[in-house]
Amino acid sequence: MFIPDWNWTDAEDIPAEGWTMIVSKRNFCYNAKDDSAASLAGGTPLVPLDDLPSSYLAAGMIRLGIYRERPLFIMDRETPPDSLLSIPFRPVLGHLNPDLLRAAMLGYHLVQWIANSRFCGRCGKENTFHHREKARVCPDCGLVTFPRISPAVITAVQKEDRILLAHNKNFAAPVYSLIAGFVEPGESLEEAVAREISEEVGIQVTNISYVSSQPWPFPDSLMLGFTAEWSSGELSPDGIEITDAGWFNRDDHPQLPLKGSIALAIIEKIFAGLC
Structure with missing residues (x-):
């Protein structure tokens, strides 16, 4: 424990x-x-x-x-x-x-x-550890810096009995995973889900539902997992981040993400009919 x-x-x-x-x-x-x-x-x-x-x-x-x-x-x-x-x-x-x-x-x-966070982002002096807070503090200007956490959404899109899996150019070949991306300023999580999917594979989704979350230190993310349903559009990978995408089921799919990731956990839940 x-x-x-x-x-x-x-x-x-x-x-x-x-x-x-x-x-x-x-x-x-x-x-x-x-x-x-x-x-x-x-x-x-x-x-x-x-x-x-x-x-x-x-x-x-x-x-x-x-x-x-x-x-x-x-x-x-x-x-x-x-x-x-x-x-x-x-x-x-x-x-x-x-x-x-x-x-x-x-x-x-x-x-x-x-x-x-070695140096203060306001004045450039070297930070020290705060004696009360779980943070760093500038001894000169007093700016307190807490650990950075960047929210990101990751979504399993379903179409009938199939799930959308995509290959990101940064993945180790030939792994396919879910569509994911960082939340932008001024967005709700649901808006981020819809935007990322539209930008990366050109489709629209509906019925966006939260599933679970996972801290993911690459680089400093909090991954927020969702499911959604395809509503319209044809798959069209953007060619910038996503090089290939397709609809797959539990009996016919490419190599999946690594064990321990929220991506694999959500995919396995869907294949098991749990969400």
């Missing part, structure tokens, strides 16, 4: 026992023989604090909360320990249990926020 309660921890306040996860140059450090699926499934991102030299802890770290009755931290270091693999975060997601996945998502989001 993971109980979140995050905050910055200076070196002198780090306990003798506990776990940490390690990020290095935006990669996730993982205790596994190699990056094969079988090896990752049997590995772990957890490193006992007492396995690390004191010099490695000196820069401080983020306390994420309590995992299995022990404090859990995450740190960002230039060089990972020799005993750990340094691999992209996304392939790791499907191999973490739900509690550890939640902790890893939180930690990766916070590591990126700290790296991107």
Whole structure:
């Protein structure tokens, strides 16, 4: 079980026992023989604090909360320990249990926020950590900076017994997923859903309904999942983000998104007739 309660921890306040996860140059450090699926499934991102030299802890770290009755931290270091693999975060997601996945998502989001909020956005002075709020504060002008969260919508569009799946040019081939995009200023979530679908594949939708949400630290999103029904139009991928799109059912579909993603969770619910 993971109980979140995050905050910055200076070196002198780090306990003798506990776990940490390690990020290095935006990669996730993982205790596994190699990056094969079988090896990752049997590995772990957890490193006992007492396995690390004191010099490695000196820069401080983020306390994420309590995992299995022990404090859990995450740190960002230039060089990972020799005993750990340094691999992209996304392939790791499907191999973490739900509690550890939640902790890893939180930690990766916070590591990126700290790296991107080093300096004050108003006056340019270097920020420090706020002593009361879960935030950073400029010691010169007093501007308080909280973790950035960017809302994004992701939608499963249904047409009779089929679901719309699309290939984004940034996806690893040949994965197909749901239509997604960031919410723009002045939009409701439902307006964002309709706009993204119209812009990316040229169709209109109706009966937009909320399903569930998921924090997604790529880069700092809160994914808000919806379903919708096709109402008019023919599929016409924009060629900018979407290179191909089609209607599929549970017995005939391309490769789906990775395990651990809200995209796959919604697709599987629809294929199972649960939404």
